[in-house]
Amino acid sequence: MSRLEARNLHIRLGGRAVLSDLSFQLGTGELAGLLGPNASGKTTLLRALAALTEPERGEIALDGARVASLAPRDRARRIAYLEQGAASQWPVTVQRLVALGRSPHLAPWERAGESDRAAVADAMARCDVGHLAARPATELSGGEAARVMLARALATGAEILLADEPVSHLDPYHQFSVMKVIRDHADRGGAALVALHDLTLAARFCDRVLLLHEGGIAANGTPDDILTPEMIARVFSVDASLTRQDGLLHVVQRGIVGRADDGPGGGV
Amino acid sequence: MTSRTGALYGFLALAVTGLAILSFMTGPSALSAGSVWSALVAPDASPSSIIVREIRLPRTLLAILVGASLGLSGAALQGLLRNPLAEPGIIGASSSAAFGTALVFYFGLAGSSLAVLPAAGMTGAMLAVGLLFALAGRDATPLSLILAGVAISSFASALTALAINLASSAYAALEITFWLLGSLADRTMAHAAIAAPAMAAGWVLLLSCGRGLSSLSLGEDTAKSLGVSLASLRARIVLGVALAVGASVSVSGAIGFVGLIVPHLLRPAVGHDPGRLLGVSMLGGAALMLAADIVVRLLSSGIEIRLGVVTALIGAPFFLALLLQMRRRSG
Numbered sequence: 001m002s003r004l005e006a007r008n009l010h011i012r013l014g015g016r017a018v019l020s021d022l023s024f025q026l027g028t029g030e031l032a033g034l035l036g037p038n039a040s041g042k043t044t045l046l047r048a049l050a051a052l053t054e055p056e057r058g059e060i061a062l063d064g065a066r067v068a069s070l071a072p073r074d075r076a077r078r079i080a081y082l083e084q085g086a087a088s089q090w091p092v093t094v095q096r097l098v099a100l101g102r103s104p105h106l107a108p109w110e111r112a113g114e115s116d117r118a119a120v121a122d123a124m125a126r127c128d129v130g131h132l133a134a135r136p137a138t139e140l141s142g143g144e145a146a147r148v149m150l151a152r153a154l155a156t157g158a159e160i161l162l163a164d165e166p167v168s169h170l171d172p173y174h175q176f177s178v179m180k181v182i183r184d185h186a187d188r189g190g191a192a193l194v195a196l197h198d199l200t201l202a203a204r205f206c207d208r209v210l211l212l213h214e215g216g217i218a219a220n221g222t223p224d225d226i227l228t229p230e231m232i233a234r235v236f237s238v239d240a241s242l243t244r245q246d247g248l249l250h251v252v253q254r255g256i257v258g259r260a261d262d263g264p265g266g267g268v
Numbered sequence: 269m270t271s272r273t274g275a276l277y278g279f280l281a282l283a284v285t286g287l288a289i290l291s292f293m294t295g296p297s298a299l300s301a302g303s304v305w306s307a308l309v310a311p312d313a314s315p316s317s318i319i320v321r322e323i324r325l326p327r328t329l330l331a332i333l334v335g336a337s338l339g340l341s342g343a344a345l346q347g348l349l350r351n352p353l354a355e356p357g358i359i360g361a362s363s364s365a366a367f368g369t370a371l372v373f374y375f376g377l378a379g380s381s382l383a384v385l386p387a388a389g390m391t392g393a394m395l396a397v398g399l400l401f402a403l404a405g406r407d408a409t410p411l412s413l414i415l416a417g418v419a420i421s422s423f424a425s426a427l428t429a430l431a432i433n434l435a436s437s438a439y440a441a442l443e444i445t446f447w448l449l450g451s452l453a454d455r456t457m458a459h460a461a462i463a464a465p466a467m468a469a470g471w472v473l474l475l476s477c478g479r480g481l482s483s484l485s486l487g488e489d490t491a492k493s494l495g496v497s498l499a500s501l502r503a504r505i506v507l508g509v510a511l512a513v514g515a516s517v518s519v520s521g522a523i524g525f526v527g528l529i530v531p532h533l534l535r536p537a538v539g540h541d542p543g544r545l546l547g548v549s550m551l552g553g554a555a556l557m558l559a560a561d562i563v564v565r566l567l568s569s570g571i572e573i574r575l576g577v578v579t580a581l582i583g584a585p586f587f588l589a590l591l592l593q594m595r596r597r598s599g
Contacts, residue, residue, distance in 0.1 A: 088483050090542060136540075
């Protein structure tokens with residue numbers, strides 16, 4: 001069943017058309033990877049879906065209702081947004097930072113209740129950050145911070161998770177563990193759209209990938225169907241070879257399109 | 269409320285109470301706690317009773333009201349601008365309110381009605397806020413807000429200087445200058461009664477921002493995605509600061525740095541959460557203002573040292589130390 005739907009989305013930023021006539025759907029239980037080169041519009045699309053930027057034309061609907069017409073707190077309870085490189089300005093504890101995810105559930109003067117505490121504890125357990133609870137959020141390693149911010153997003157209890165490059169700058173272990181948590185979120189009946197740069201990681205975890213190219217969708221389908229040497233060459237301008245091992249897709253970049261001899265030190 | 273926050277509130281409330289008692293006892297004629305008590309519960313026509321009710325009660329009450337307003341405004345602005353250096357002076361509210369009151373003295377209207385000064389102070393603060401919105405726009409970033417505030421603040425100070433410059437008599441110029449130094453001496457209950465409603469309205473607006481400010485510590489996008497309306501948050505804080513600070517300046521003159529120091533000292537005690545900082549900064553501001561006003565009275569013999577001078581003498585080095593500490597941390 002389709003949950004989040006974008007129809008004929010057009011977005012201009014600073015006079016430049018960033019997204020043009022983009023349509024797609026995200027269904028229950030689905031983990032979709034949002035792939036594309038830098039400046040292809042991934043962040044803009046995620047921000048538009050989270051109602052952080054207003055489309056020039058087109059519509060975004062959640063279960064058939066226009067997202068723009070939802071009250072901010074209602075929307076925040078149903079769509080969680082994980083900003084790229086999110087960080088806390090003040091050294092609050094991890095426990096308190098994750099608990100901020102509950103703020104859409106609380107009226108201005110209301111205190112957190114039992115269900116809020118349970119949701120925070122659950123989100124922290126799923127992201128394996130329980131042992132960090134008392135640590136200042138500004139003194140975490142990159143991998144710890146990524147999991148803490150993910151826990152904050154999950155603590156909202158929102159079905160839809162929009163994550164902007166949640167595994168950038170992470171070591172392989174943390175990339176894998178973060179993606180596992182997001183996969184698990186989708187498998188529990190949620191849905192997630194995740195901007196990624198690692199094609200192999202996308203193929204490993206995503207049900208579907210959305211390839212953005214120059215503000216439009218170049219391809220939309222299962223990783224097996226979409227991730228082909230031809231498509232990768234067209235969208236990313238890299239010459240890639242794809243191999244399959246134990247049923248898993250591996251993408252190896254051999255060089256830049258038209259300059260297949262470019263190895264390490266070959267320059268760009 | 270965690271038990272730790274509860275203990276902090278208890279401690280601060282105790283400090284405010286203790287300092288208020290000291291404030292009643294301190295002055296040119298020192299009074300015992302017993303005579304203060306009897307003057308408050310069983311007023312009579314004795315000199316000590318009159319001193320307590322007519323002189324020390326308004327002074328103590330205003331120290332609490334003004335201190336709470338400045339502490340709370342500072343905490344809210346620091347949360348909104350995500351900058352520990354922010355304070356009511358920075359958005360131009362203090363200096364514009366001061367200019368409003370300077371105009372009243374300039375035209376010799378201060379004696380005409382008690383309501384003139386507060387009305388002029390709040391009008392000045394409101395104008396500053398209106399101008400701030402016009403200059404910085406509705407979706408103002410912290411930087412553009414600070415820059416616009418500095419511009420407004422400089423302009424208001426220049427206009428105040430002009431008023432002093434053009435004052436018709438040396439007496440009027442002196443009156444403006446002394447007012448700008450900030451003091452709580454010789455105020456009446458009428459001053460407190462006129463300022464209190466505007467301050468209370470400002471407090472309610474500012475205290476309603478706690479959760480939004482906590483969310484804002486994760487950045488504007490994340491805060492919005494958590495359901496915070498940034499436009500409403502900014503409007504409530506700027507209006508709340510204008511009411512609270514405008515009313516404060518109009519009864520006490522310009523008293524700086526309380527809004528800077530208090531939130532900074534209390535921040536670690538509330539786990540650095542900008543939302544939880546609001547309430548405790550009110551009590552902390554009241555305590556600091558009471559303490560400073562007691563010190564002023566203890567130091568003074570003959571010419572009273574102005575309260576604003578004392579807070580600036582303590583506050584400016586504090587500001588510098590804070591700046592150096594931040595630079596060391598980022599360098």
